[in-house]
Amino acid sequence: MIAFEPTEDQRLMQDAVAEFAKATLLPRTRELEHARGVSEDIRRTAHEMGLGLVSVPEAAGGQGQGLVTTVLIEEELGAADAAAAFGLAGPGAFGRAVIELGGPERAAELLAGFAEEGGWDRFGAVAWSEPAPCRTHEGFATKAERTDEGYRITGKKAFVGNAALADRFVVFAQVEPERGWGGIGAFVVRRDNAGIRVGERHKTLGLDAASFGEVVLEGAVVRDADRLLGDGGEEGFTRAALRFFVKHALVVAARAVGLSRFAFELAREHCDTRVAFGKPIGHFQAVAFTLADRAMDVETSRWLVWKAAAAWDAGQSERDALLASARAAAHAFEATMRTADDCVQLFGGSGFIRDLVAEKLMRDAKQLMLAAPTAEQLDQLASAIELGQKLDPALVLPTPDTQAIFT
Known part of the structure; x- marks a missing residue:
């Protein structure tokens, strides 16, 4: 038999998010667009509903739901204001990155703070793209050099979602230039690191309620433990x-x-x-x-x-x-x-x-x-x-x- 229907719990969550989206996001879509961000009251409400924590592991205070539940509620948000969906608090892409690249234990450690009381104002971000292709080798211009303390990361990242709001980042950088794309690595860099600063916010075509900008690494030093190795090996x-x-x-x-x-x-x-x-x-x-x-x-x-x-x-x-x-x-x-x-x-x-x-x-x-x-x-x-x-x-x-x- 061929059947594919959401469970009753998924339907209830979908209906609750649809009501929130229609009653809260849809009437204010132009307001959020002009403000170029999602207001505090909306972020608080979304956090109380657990919208940013659906796929966060239970060990980190999240709901531990799968991707089906996630896409069900994301569709409802997009049906009211796709831009606002990017501006709601939570780990977002950062969470998905550390889950896949860091494994369950590391992810639980890095995501724990998002479920706390002040989580409505906490964001994560992933710094992948760069302003231009690297001209000296295949891979990233941003480099991560091995030091006695761990790794020193230098370079500029662009098009980073929630760059100005995030308090922690997954930064991709070149570890071994001679290996091209096979020599890249991923590192957790916290906002309070002395070697990281947020650059200009991009003026984008759309999604104005979402924030995208530059992240500049000026010799940010991270520990060996802050490198995310995935499943090991290239x-x-x-x-x-x-x-x-x-x-x-x-x-x-x-x-x-x-x-x-x-x-x-x-x-x-x-x-x-x-x-x-x-x-x-x-x-x-x-x-x-x-x-x-x-x-x-x-x-x-x-x-x-x-x-x-x-x-x-x-x-x-x-x-x-x-x-x-x-x-x-x-x-x-x-x-x-x-x-x-x-x-x-x-x-x-x-x-x-x-x-x-x-x-x-x-x-x-x-x-x-x-x-x-x-x-x-x-x-x-x-x-x-x-x-x-x-x-x-x-x-x-x-x-x-x-x-x-x-x-």
């Missing part, structure tokens, strides 16, 4: 990094599904009420076919994301889960751009006016496509798996040589 580290990236992509893809749903419902309502030549414009074939295609995009995106999340929760093979995730996220990112773009188009001349939310959805959709490995990178990963190619980091990880990403 291949083990690469696979752990891939697991992080595809799970992060699924979370962002779930927000994209929510945004697609919002854009489709907005367009459908408009096409059902806007009358031209004596009938609603949705009754004209060209418009009706557009709406039908976008409805299919929403449904296929949702089910592919749910299926991929379920593959991880069910403990399917890493190959199958990676492949399902790459396909799902790539499709969701492309579909959300089509849906948001058509939403603007169907509103006609008023679609790109800031009085309506349609134009914001289109800008946010484009930004979402850059907030994780891009559709092109995910296609590359999927094809490498399907063709049985070795998962070379230079081939399957998002690199500055191909396209920088916001994390």
